[in-house]
Amino acid sequence: xKKKHLITRRNAIMTGLTTFGGIWLTGCIKKAPPTYGxxxxxxxxxxxxxxxxxxxxxxxxxxxxxxxxxxxxxxxxTNPGDPNRRGDYETPYSDAYEKLHSGSFTxxxxxxxGSLTRPTTYALADLKAFAPRSQITRHTCEEGWTAIAExxxxxxxxxxxxxxxxxxxxxVNFYAYDGYMESIxxxxxxxxxxxxxxxxxxxxxPVAHGAPVRLRxxxxxxxKSVKYLQRIVVTDEFVDNGDTGWSWYTGI
Amino acid sequence: MTDSPVITAxxxxxxxxxxxxxxxxxxxxxxxxxFFALLYSGVEILMVHPRLYWGxxxxxxxxxxxxxxxxxxxxxxxxxxAQPFFSSAxxxxxxxxxxxxxxxxxWGRSLHFLSGWVLVLTGLWYLLSGIFTGRFNQRLxxxxxxxxxxxxxxxxxxxxxxxxxxxxERYGVLQKYTYLAVIFLxxxxxxxxxxxxxxxxxxxxxxxxxxxGGPQSARTIHFFVALLLVLFLVAHVVMVARSxxxxxxxxxxxxx
Numbered sequence: 221x222k223k224k225h226l227i228t229r230r231n232a233i234m235t236g237l238t239t240f241g242g243i244w245l246t247g248c249i250k251k252a253p254p255t256y257g258x259x260x261x262x263x264x265x266x267x268x269x270x271x272x273x274x275x276x277x278x279x280x281x282x283x284x285x286x287x288x289x290x291x292x293x294x295x296x297x298t299n300p301g302d303p304n305r306r307g308d309y310e311t312p313y314s315d316a317y318e319k320l321h322s323g324s325f326t327x328x329x330x331x332x333x334g335s336l337t338r339p340t341t342y343a344l345a346d347l348k349a350f351a352p353r354s355q356i357t358r359h360t361c362e363e364g365w366t367a368i369a370e371x372x373x374x375x376x377x378x379x380x381x382x383x384x385x386x387x388x389x390x391x392v393n394f395y396a397y398d399g400y401m402e403s404i405x406x407x408x409x410x411x412x413x414x415x416x417x418x419x420x421x422x423x424x425x426p427v428a429h430g431a432p433v434r435l436r437x438x439x440x441x442x443x444k445s446v447k448y449l450q451r452i453v454v455t456d457e458f459v460d461n462g463d464t465g466w467s468w469y470t471g472i
Numbered sequence: 473m474t475d476s477p478v479i480t481a482x483x484x485x486x487x488x489x490x491x492x493x494x495x496x497x498x499x500x501x502x503x504x505x506x507f508f509a510l511l512y513s514g515v516e517i518l519m520v521h522p523r524l525y526w527g528x529x530x531x532x533x534x535x536x537x538x539x540x541x542x543x544x545x546x547x548x549x550x551x552x553x554a555q556p557f558f559s560s561a562x563x564x565x566x567x568x569x570x571x572x573x574x575x576x577x578x579w580g581r582s583l584h585f586l587s588g589w590v591l592v593l594t595g596l597w598y599l600l601s602g603i604f605t606g607r608f609n610q611r612l613x614x615x616x617x618x619x620x621x622x623x624x625x626x627x628x629x630x631x632x633x634x635x636x637x638x639x640x641e642r643y644g645v646l647q648k649y650t651y652l653a654v655i656f657l658x659x660x661x662x663x664x665x666x667x668x669x670x671x672x673x674x675x676x677x678x679x680x681x682x683x684x685g686g687p688q689s690a691r692t693i694h695f696f697v698a699l700l701l702v703l704f705l706v707a708h709v710v711m712v713a714r715s716x717x718x719x720x721x722x723x724x725x726x727x728x
Contacts, residue, residue: 263586291533298568364521365531465578471672
């Protein structure tokens with residue numbers, strides 16, 4: 221009579237496979253922006269997949285001449301350190317930002333952390349020490365208007381590689397002083413024209429446009445270009461902040 | 473009269489109405505639904521910024537081609553004092569907006585693009601079926617004698633006569649040219665100008681910016697072509713009503 225094993229080979233293999241499958245599946249789900257069962261978010265997901273499949277991801281956006289620079293509205297938060305706006309729901313007030321602003325941003329530090337071998341904190345002068353990139357590009361607002369400006373800054377890919385970008389990294393998350401948060405995938409993060417801008421039209425970046433440093437994601441709609449940067453976090457998985465009612469990917 | 477290229481204004485011959493194949497009926501109604509969703513969301517998007525421009529850049533601080541007298545909701549505090557970027561007198565400026573406009577673009581844009589997907593994919597199905605079943609050739613391609621401006625004029629005038637119009641197997645001259653313009657001109661332009669407003673698509677295909685003279689020109693063209701499509705929709709429904717609403721609706725739904 222055969223001895224009855226507590227753990228048969230078949231059981232072991234099946235348990236192993238289902239466990240692995242479970243981990244792999246949940247990992248897979250977390251790696252994509254969720255649709256929350258919302259048909260509009262499903263459409264957004266289709267656009268994201270289609271654009272990533274059909275469009276060459278590293279195509280450069282059109283760069284304009286200096287004479288093409290246009291008037292530029294400052295919208296959304298236009299000064300997170302404005303004491304007159306304390307308690308304002310639309311433009312959240314930040315005490316920390318007001319202090320940094322009054323000190324001409326010398327105390328400002330940008331923390332680049334997460335899925336990196338060398339997480340680093342940069343002062344404004346540290347960012348300016350990298351070879352700068354200047355580009356005259358078009359800002360496309362979801363409202364329907366466009367504006368052209370020259371942006372000067374450090375390419376995001378420079379900072380990410382400098383900080384030892386992990387091979388598992390997939391998303392880059394940006395946190396701002398006005399409480400705003402956005403994330404982009406690694407393709408847009410490593411795009412040659414995705415920069416952290418500290419200069420606008422040859423001057424220091426004005427407060428209304430996101431001083432001291434803002435993100436420029438030229439391949440997407442304006443609201444992805446986070447102003448008043450505070451912290452950059454690289455993650456292997458999608459950081460879910462719930463359905464904001466707005467499309468996460470806005471290359472269209 | 474069967475060889476006449478013009479729809480005859482004669483009493484209806486029994487059973488002579490057009491019978492549409494199932495792919496025509498299906499694509500017709502899916503496209504109709506997605507067009508309504510695009511129109512609804514398109515109006516919402518336009519309401520957020522009802523100013524139209526020409527060229528690459530255009531915003532509240534630059535002159536508009538024209539501004540539509542439709543809602544942008546509350547305007548109260550307006551703009552802070554404008555600051556010039558450069559020292560020259562004609563320098564472009566920056567100004568801060570001191571209010572947040574009522575903005576429903578979150579769902580508006582997503583609905584617009586979702587229904588855009590439905591329209592484009594169904595449109596492709598219709599286009600390929602129309603070409604490969606030979607239906608475009610049979611029904612839409614004008615005959616040699618239909619390249620005749622006098623015929624167009626008489627057919628145009630005939631549409632305003634009080635006698636009922638009769639839809640036959642064969643389309644009228646004006647009907648053919650209108651359908652051709654809608655399928656091969658207006659829809660391709662409205663889709664391509666839509667693409668021209670996208671930063672990612674224009675990065676990959678910069679010729680779109682050259683073709684339409686910039687994203688703001690594309691937006692303005694997008695608006696006017698959409699208006700023409702609405703005009704077509706109205707004329708189409710009027711013609712359907714005048715040539716026997718019940719019969720036409722039946723032939724486009726059940727195919728009987």
